[in-house]
Amino acid sequence: MHTSRSNCDCKWRRRKEARPAEIIDAALDLFVVKGFNATKLDDVARKAGVSKGTVYLYFESKESLFREVVKQIIVPEVEKAEQKAAEFVGSQSELLKLLMVNWWEVVGKTRLGGIPKLMVSEAANFPELAEFYLDKVVSRARNLVVESIKKGVESGEFKACDPVATARLFLAPVVFAVIWDKSLATYDKEDYDRDEYIRMHANNFFDGLLQTK
Amino acid sequence: MHTSRSNCDCKWRRRKEARPAEIIDAALDLFVVKGFNATKLDDVARKAGVSKGTVYLYFESKESLFREVVKQIIVPEVEKAEQKAAEFVGSQSELLKLLMVNWWEVVGKTRLGGIPKLMVSEAANFPELAEFYLDKVVSRARNLVVESIKKGVESGEFKACDPVATARLFLAPVVFAVIWDKSLATYDKEDYDRDEYIRMHANNFFDGLLQTK
DNA sequence: AATTACTAACTGACCAGTCAGTTATTTAAC
DNA sequence: GTTAAATAACTGACTGGTCAGTTAGTAATT
Structure with a gap:
């Protein structure tokens, strides 16, 4: 945890198991500093090394990500x-x-x-x-x-x-x-x-x- | 202070002196509960008994209202x-x-x-x-x-x-x-x-x- | 009649959430 | 072991709603 990029930067990988934890990790960093409203999901996604679409594969909304x-x-x-x-x-x-x-x-x-x-x-x-x-x-x-x-x-x-x-x-x-x-x-x-x-x-x-x- | 409507409800009045304090008063109520981002200027205006345009006659931006x-x-x-x-x-x-x-x-x-x-x-x-x-x-x-x-x-x-x-x-x-x-x-x-x-x-x-x- | 406090409809930027398409990986066939 | 088809993780351009900020017009006041 706490690493925002995967170890192989050549191209993106399919890493179903690791994503949720990585997204939560990135979201924590942003939520605790900026608060809920000022945190953009695009920023969370970028920090987690995924696209915004991927966030929605694992969490049904911004609010549910916040809860998690x-x-x-x-x-x-x-x-x-x-x-x-x-x-x-x-x-x-x-x-x-x-x-x-x-x-x-x-x-x-x-x-x-x-x-x-x-x-x-x-x-x-x-x-x-x-x-x-x-x-x-x-x-x-x-x-x-x-x-x-x-x-x-x-x-x-x-x-x-x-x-x-x-x-x-x-x-x-x-x-x-x-x-x-x-x-x-x-x-x-x-x-x-x-x-x-x-x-x-x-x-x-x-x-x-x-x-x- | 702390009254959101003017005492004469027949029509609106021109009350240059009273507006800033009334707007600040309404903004306080909303900011302290909802925070900066979740507070809508339309709601502040409504609570203060004015339109959003009036808020901008007395404060140059949402942020400056917050500061005030x-x-x-x-x-x-x-x-x-x-x-x-x-x-x-x-x-x-x-x-x-x-x-x-x-x-x-x-x-x-x-x-x-x-x-x-x-x-x-x-x-x-x-x-x-x-x-x-x-x-x-x-x-x-x-x-x-x-x-x-x-x-x-x-x-x-x-x-x-x-x-x-x-x-x-x-x-x-x-x-x-x-x-x-x-x-x-x-x-x-x-x-x-x-x-x-x-x-x-x-x-x-x-x-x-x-x-x- | 002139002034100005005030209104409300408008604009444009921003962003949560979507989806059609792309690419890594798995499975299966040869 | 190589190739091809099937699968599913992932992408990023797009959409629609929201809201800060603007402005042309209205009405109270002088």
């Missing part, structure tokens, strides 16, 4: 995170840090971070997709955090608190940083140290949350 | 906030709480909250406007917080910390909540108490920041 980009790219990441949480052995604060850092590395630092930005931008224009995203991505990710905080409270690792509200406050600065980085940060003169930001947030957060002896 | 919406709507709010901060007498933690609650009431709870969302969505398509927004809104707002934290640290009210990084962490959950509310929250089944969220964030934050005796 969101689904195929981000859902697997949620599944990986769920698996990591399920396999994890250790304290809940360690698990939360792991999930946060992991999400930052995999989503925040890569072009995948464009997906949350994209969903925020386009939610009103694609309500169905917004609901899908909330259901299959947001609420599942949020749930991982809520469950971990609940366990922490039960075991006495964390202070008593509303786990749902606490999860929201835990996630907000991270999600915001990702969205910011993929939009306005590009033009911001005042740069900042992302890893330090994340680290600082984790420290502050657990300072408040951890049961002080 | 952002500039005219949000810059005055920053100025008001700066004034409040300048006039304020009291502790820095009280000032920070005041600024936050005020921003939440004026921007977060109203359709003005659509502007940050809009800027995040369209930054890549309008780099010049993004720079304007960062320069005239974001950095000024951020500065208020940074200066307040600096004063707090100097006076001993706050612990020693990096004021710029701390300001970022202070603002992130609030700005995120605004953006979220104007986008995905509309379709989210799990609702939450906004005021409680803000209050909780303030408490957590000052818990960590205030000098403990």
Whole structure:
């Protein structure tokens, strides 16, 4: 993935299996930067090394391509995170840090971070997709955090608190940083140290949350 | 403002003075929900109670209307906030709480909250406007917080910390909540108490920041 | 009567989506 | 192993609808 041209440039090839993934890959690059409307299917096709007609062999419309980009790219990441949480052995604060850092590395630092930005931008224009995203991505990710905080409270690792509200406050600065980085940060003169930001947030957060002896 | 039709519906009137503000008002409503590309000038005109031609009497292009919406709507709010901060007498933690609650009431709870969302969505398509927004809104707002934290640290009210990084962490959950509310929250089944969220964030934050005796 | 705010029909560019035709590949026949 | 017919992946020119922007004309105001 992430190569827009085939390895043999002599002439075009018939590559039924590879096309959908390549088209989604190219579309992701354009959608996350320009948004849905400003992305031209001709550009997606060119970037994927095919003609526009080919895009329509594999996707029934621009909108369905958009849906597939969101689904195929981000859902697997949620599944990986769920698996990591399920396999994890250790304290809940360690698990939360792991999930946060992991999400930052995999989503925040890569072009995948464009997906949350994209969903925020386009939610009103694609309500169905917004609901899908909330259901299959947001609420599942949020749930991982809520469950971990609940366990922490039960075991006495964390202070008593509303786990749902606490999860929201835990996630907000991270999600915001990702969205910011993929939009306005590009033009911001005042740069900042992302890893330090994340680290600082984790420290502050657990300072408040951890049961002080 | 915020009325889309004139008070006398018998026939149209010539109202040179009122038109620009009415058009900006209508454009704001549509831009913040649909984004730049998906907003049709015919719809803006209809909402403002004029024809599309009239829009072009007062704005030279769709893009310049977009710029004016952002500039005219949000810059005055920053100025008001700066004034409040300048006039304020009291502790820095009280000032920070005041600024936050005020921003939440004026921007977060109203359709003005659509502007940050809009800027995040369209930054890549309008780099010049993004720079304007960062320069005239974001950095000024951020500065208020940074200066307040600096004063707090100097006076001993706050612990020693990096004021710029701390300001970022202070603002992130609030700005995120605004953006979220104007986008995905509309379709989210799990609702939450906004005021409680803000209050909780303030408490957590000052818990960590205030000098403990 | 002159001025000008305003209208609405118009234009032209752009682009999502289509389709008739082209070419790589597979199958089958010799 | 070579050639030919059949298949299906792929192309790119085309179409029709949409919409930003224009302008000739209308009507409120002075």
